[in-house]
Amino acid sequence: MSTLQKISPQGKKQLLRAAPGDSTTALVELVPGASPESLADELERLGAEQISWSVETRLLTVQIEAAKLDELAALTAVTYVQVGGRFSR
Numbered sequence: 001m002s003t004l005q006k007i008s009p010q011g012k013k014q015l016l017r018a019a020p021g022d023s024t025t026a027l028v029e030l031v032p033g034a035s036p037e038s039l040a041d042e043l044e045r046l047g048a049e050q051i052s053w054s055v056e057t058r059l060l061t062v063q064i065e066a067a068k069l070d071e072l073a074a075l076t077a078v079t080y081v082q083v084g085g086r087f088s089r
Contacts, residue, residue, distance in 0.1 A: 023065055024065075024083050024084070025061065025062070025063055026082065028062060028080070029078070030059075031076075032058065034058070039075065042075055066083075069081060
């Protein structure tokens with residue numbers, strides 16, 4: 001699966017229109033067995049800030065620079081990235 005296929009349509013629009021410094025909230029689905037702890041170095045490298053994490057659904061909410069959505073989606077532990085959402089219980 002290509003990186004762009006792992007990004008929602010809204011995310012692709014934000015990625016293409018992003019100005020330097022534009023930030024977005026992304027809901028990130030992770031592969032089974034992955035966790036924010038296992039991605040800590042990559043998330044830090046991307047400048048992403050973890051907002052919430054649900055073990056049951058494997059959904060991670062992060063604040064990230066919109067221009068880096070493709071780099072986030074390229075991580076092997078990421079199966080899908082949707083923008084503008086936040087997981088809450």
